[in-house]
Amino acid sequence: MWKKVYEWLDERLGLNDMYTNLLDRPEPKGNWWNTLGSASLFLFVLQGLTGIFLTVYYTPSPDHAYDSVQYIMEGVAFGWLIRGIHHWGATLMVIVVFIHLLRVFITASFKFPRELTWLIGIGLFLATLGMGFTGYLLPWNQKAYWATTVGTQIAGSVPFIGEFILKALRGGPDLSALTLQRFFSAHIWIIPAVLAGLIGVHLFLIIKHGESHFPTKED
Amino acid sequence: MSGSNELSRRDFIKVTTGIVGGLIGVALGLPSVSYLIDPALREGGKDAWISIGKFEDMQIDRPYPFSFTRVQVNGWERTSSSFGGYAVRKSDDPKDLLILNSRCTHLACNVNWSDESDAFLCPCHDAKFSKDGKVLDGPPPRPLDVYDEFRLSEDGQIEIFFKAG
Numbered sequence: 358m359w360k361k362v363y364e365w366l367d368e369r370l371g372l373n374d375m376y377t378n379l380l381d382r383p384e385p386k387g388n389w390w391n392t393l394g395s396a397s398l399f400l401f402v403l404q405g406l407t408g409i410f411l412t413v414y415y416t417p418s419p420d421h422a423y424d425s426v427q428y429i430m431e432g433v434a435f436g437w438l439i440r441g442i443h444h445w446g447a448t449l450m451v452i453v454v455f456i457h458l459l460r461v462f463i464t465a466s467f468k469f470p471r472e473l474t475w476l477i478g479i480g481l482f483l484a485t486l487g488m489g490f491t492g493y494l495l496p497w498n499q500k501a502y503w504a505t506t507v508g509t510q511i512a513g514s515v516p517f518i519g520e521f522i523l524k525a526l527r528g529g530p531d532l533s534a535l536t537l538q539r540f541f542s543a544h545i546w547i548i549p550a551v552l553a554g555l556i557g558v559h560l561f562l563i564i565k566h567g568e569s570h571f572p573t574k575e576d
Numbered sequence: 577m578s579g580s581n582e583l584s585r586r587d588f589i590k591v592t593t594g595i596v597g598g599l600i601g602v603a604l605g606l607p608s609v610s611y612l613i614d615p616a617l618r619e620g621g622k623d624a625w626i627s628i629g630k631f632e633d634m635q636i637d638r639p640y641p642f643s644f645t646r647v648q649v650n651g652w653e654r655t656s657s658s659f660g661g662y663a664v665r666k667s668d669d670p671k672d673l674l675i676l677n678s679r680c681t682h683l684a685c686n687v688n689w690s691d692e693s694d695a696f697l698c699p700c701h702d703a704k705f706s707k708d709g710k711v712l713d714g715p716p717p718r719p720l721d722v723y724d725e726f727r728l729s730e731d732g733q734i735e736i737f738f739k740a741g
Binding site for chain 1 (some may be wrong): 604607608610611612614615651652653
């Protein structure tokens with residue numbers, strides 16, 4: 358019975374082909390450093406899921422942001438767990454993505470035909486840092502407030518257009534409700550959408566080209 | 577390896593991945609469900625005796641409107657909910673009172689007393705209740721709810737027992 362259902366689906370979706378090409382594809386001899394891309398993807402999914410759960414109680418308003426985070430930590434069952442995973446997962450993701458980038462650089466995996474995979478990977482790294490920067494403000498505590506004051510001030514030190522950048526980031530000259538709201542929007546919609554799109558292309562290119570082997574003495 | 581009963585390296589990896597993945601899924605999935613439904617499992621506010629007006633101010637056979645608010649902590653905010661009703665006095669006996677909840681039994685709008693039609697009218701779906709709270713017209717499935725626990729306080733106030741939730 359289930360075999361028939363599976364065959365019916367396989368004929369239409371190509372499940373067996375997908376399995377062979379995605380999960381059972383030939384790999385060059387590698388080591389644990391080669392798993393960091395998958396680890397990054399796992400962390401992205403984990404951050405996405407815990408982030409979605411956090412929005413159930415979080416409120417991006419200066420009046421309630423801090424209180425709602427306190428409520429998540431102390432009032433809701435397992436709120437501490439969900440937020441804890443999101444909090445530590447964020448730090449871990451920046452580290453894992455960065456080590457992944459270093460590995461690709463050190464093993465020279467960015468060369469032909471994988472230049473685009475590398476460039477998109479740089480974009481993914483910057484977007485990950487953007488997630489860290491925008492997410493940092495959301496708890497609306499002292500650390501968040503002043504870190505964002507300093508961060509946006511640094512962005513504002515760019516010659517000529519600095520003031521414009523600062524105002525665009527803050528949604529005005531000062532850190533305000535608008536800043537919190539646009540950081541929230543960037544954190545849960547804009548940057549994740551960019552990340553998801555870039556990850557799609559990144560994965561497509563990896564499946565298309567296969568993974569690079571480690572360079573040998575002849576290389 | 578083929579033909580032997582030993583687990584192949586590939587199968588071992590598959591099974592291990594499945595088990596570890598399943599454990600992570602359960603360890604995160606169950607708390608997540610609990611996290612989502614947590615507010616639904618909370619108790620409501622506290623029960624209380626609430627004074628609705630002086631007995632001597634209530635005229636016989638004329639619905640006396642009253643309203644009160646209850647404040648409750650919901651999450652990170654205090655929410656106040658309004659409640660209201662009508663006390664219908666029948667005689668000089670303070671026990672001979674009918675205290676109606678003005679919440680329509682159809683879809684919870686507030687009914688208002690109308691002298692003109694001598695009935696409680698609901699603005700939402702044209703429900704009509706008699707002075708006793710009985711359904712005269714419209715979609716409500718049952719008569720108006722009644723606050724049946726009430727008492728006369730020492731200073732002449734009628735108090736109703738409000739059950740939360």
